[in-house]
Amino acid sequence: MKLLSFERQGLASWGLLAEDGRIIDGQPLTQGRYRSLRAALQAQALPDIARAARGRAADVSLEDVQLLPVIPDPGKILCVGLNYEDHRRETNREPTGEPTLFLRVATSQVGHGLAIRCPAESHKLDYEGEIAVVIGKGGRRISQEDAYAHIAGYAPYNDASVRDWQQHTSQWTPGKNFDATGAFGPWMATRDEVPDGADLSLSTRLNGEVVQHATTAQLIFSIPRLIQYISRFATLEPGDVIVTGTPGGVGFKRNPPLFMKDGDIVEVEVGSVGCLSNRVLAG
Missing domain, CATH: 3.10.330 (Vcp-like ATPase; Chain A, domain 2)
Incomplete structure (x- = not known):
């Protein structure tokens, strides 16, 4: 479904x-x-x-x-940073033994077809195409072997980032939570449509040009590993969302930098799951 x-x-x-x-x-x-x-x-x-x-x-x-966002009212939105090797390298970050995590709030999200807002406080709004995992069965201390049984489905996600605010300190929260800067949709494909362990492709396009492309085979920390790690410190509940990380090709690491601006169209497509599309508006 x-x-x-x-x-x-x-x-x-x-x-x-x-x-x-x-x-x-x-x-x-x-x-x-x-x-x-x-x-x-x-x-x-x-x-x-x-x-x-x-x-x-x-x-x-x-x-x-x-x-609307696939889950408009999630209890938790847990996002993973630096989870593709090419993105880790382009940001000059050292490898870590455990996933890098941060939180989003629901008001930072919009649905498919709605405008992503480039805030007046910045002109450095960057795209980040990702794959979201929606939790269907709750649990704590979930093993990797059992992880897929806790997944309801998968959806495209644009974890767009206000880069200068993200870099104010070592904590990323401000740059990840401006109102209406991220997008989640258009729908989720349920687990029965995506075989467990399937290699899902992920592409981001800005005004029709492919700016990111990867597959889940390139994840540093796999989806079962993320569920295992997160559920060790937080009880996962149905409707929680795990956003699994963006690949290389982000705008702020290009030369010259490539940021989203008023009137741009940004798309995030995930394999057979669907294509998320949003216009960018200033203000």
Whole structure:
């Protein structure tokens, strides 16, 4: 399944993307039992939802909704830095024995088709195409062998960074959390659509030009390793999001630097999962 969150006529909902490109609204599908996709994940309801959707006609057009971040209300957004070797090298960072982590807040995200905002405080907004993992089953101290059983699905993510604010100190929080600077969507492909351990491709395009390309085979810390490490210090819960890192080719390490600006179109495409697209607006 491909699952998404959206707003229509001022009301938030969630649903399934049908084969005809329309949406099966998840609230009427489940008789209103789950008010959000996160609530459906918390209830471990995806198998029942898949069965209920079989033969069900889609009732909502994509053109009639505004897509929201896949999980608009995540409990935690855990982001991984320096997790591709070419990116680690281009930033001149030393290898680490454990993943480098930081947190995003929900207000820093927008959905597919909405504008990423280049804040007035900076002109150094940089793209970072990534693959997001959505947790479907909670747990603590999860082993690598069991990690895939805790995944609900995968989605494109743009972990865009305000570079000068990121570099004010050794802590990255300000540069990663300006309102509406990151993007998450358009939907997530559930685990049954992505075989465990599959080598997913990741491409970022700025105004149609490929600026980043990699596969998950190039991750320094694999997805099971990330889940193992994170769950050692934090209980993972359904609807939590792990953003797995960006490959080389980021704008601030180019010569000359390449930052996003007003009017740009940035796309992040993940294999068979989907393509996230956003316009950049100043202000």
